[in-house]
Amino acid sequence: MTHRTTWTGPGTPGCGTGSATAAATAFSLIELLVVLVILGLLAAMLLPALARSKDRARTIACQNHLRQLQTCWYLYAGDHADVLPPNNSVYSLTTGDPLARGASWCPGNTRLDVEPTNIQKGLLFPYNRSTAIYRCPADRSTVETPEGRPLPYPRTRSYNMSQSVNGWPEFDPVLARIIPSYKKLTNIRSPSPAQLMVFLDVHEDSILDSLFGIPVTGVWGDRREWWDVPADRHAQGCNLSFADGHAEHWRWRVPKRVPTRLAPTPVPASELPDYLRVQQAVRQSWETP
Numbered sequence: 001m002t003h004r005t006t007w008t009g010p011g012t013p014g015c016g017t018g019s020a021t022a023a024a025t026a027f028s029l030i031e032l033l034v035v036l037v038i039l040g041l042l043a044a045m046l047l048p049a050l051a052r053s054k055d056r057a058r059t060i061a062c063q064n065h066l067r068q069l070q071t072c073w074y075l076y077a078g079d080h081a082d083v084l085p086p087n088n089s090v091y092s093l094t095t096g097d098p099l100a101r102g103a104s105w106c107p108g109n110t111r112l113d114v115e116p117t118n119i120q121k122g123l124l125f126p127y128n129r130s131t132a133i134y135r136c137p138a139d140r141s142t143v144e145t146p147e148g149r150p151l152p153y154p155r156t157r158s159y160n161m162s163q164s165v166n167g168w169p170e171f172d173p174v175l176a177r178i179i180p181s182y183k184k185l186t187n188i189r190s191p192s193p194a195q196l197m198v199f200l201d202v203h204e205d206s207i208l209d210s211l212f213g214i215p216v217t218g219v220w221g222d223r224r225e226w227w228d229v230p231a232d233r234h235a236q237g238c239n240l241s242f243a244d245g246h247a248e249h250w251r252w253r254v255p256k257r258v259p260t261r262l263a264p265t266p267v268p269a270s271e272l273p274d275y276l277r278v279q280q281a282v283r284q285s286w287e288t289p
Helices: 018-079 117-121 173-178 269-279
Strands: 089-091 098-101 142-144 150-154 159-162 197-201 237-242 247-251
Touching: 018 159, 018 197, 018 237, 018 247
Parallel strands: none
Antiparallel strands: 089 098, 142 150, 159 197, 197 237, 237 247
């Protein structure tokens, strides 16, 4: 006996119905939305990590620049009977006018220097002819006109050299006898070479000349003010190099701010640990060995 099957639903026998197809399509859209949400969450989690990795890479590159400058510093002393490179480009903190413009590791005013000519005139340049090592990779500051109008050109230098290493040699004869510094590499005793700061990354709103100055206890006692403010562009910290050749990253307890240009910056109580840490990395008096 022949058995007959009668198809009563829409569509073709043996194929999915229209409602089933619609359900399958809807399910696929939901899957797509879920995938997009997951990708968004992953991006939200990964982007900060990628940003931190990029910042870390800039920090390492900055330290490498300082080590290269430190090597040039050593080579100069080796070629000049142990005498350290002169640190003799000094501008007034209150007027911005040049006070000392003799031979120096790096002359000039980095706020105004559109071209790296002053770097090339510096006494360290013959030992490494790359102008790039004078600028921190994280420094986004630009030069300006003498009147202070910003220009769309990156600055050529981010680093200063400590007053403690052959600083102020041709400065005002009174201050030249006041600011304690070491003229020869082998004379460095206190702080020790591993603790005596040579180069450091300076705040973009503070940097001017190429000498880093700070009041010292042996001369100014408890006077606490920034003459030059360290940078904080590396995870709220800056990089420094030392007389023994190594470089470090110092993280600050508080962010660094420069409220007034061309004026000493008072040190609030919250910032005192950072200030004392930097101050202890320079020579305190002529009486120290």
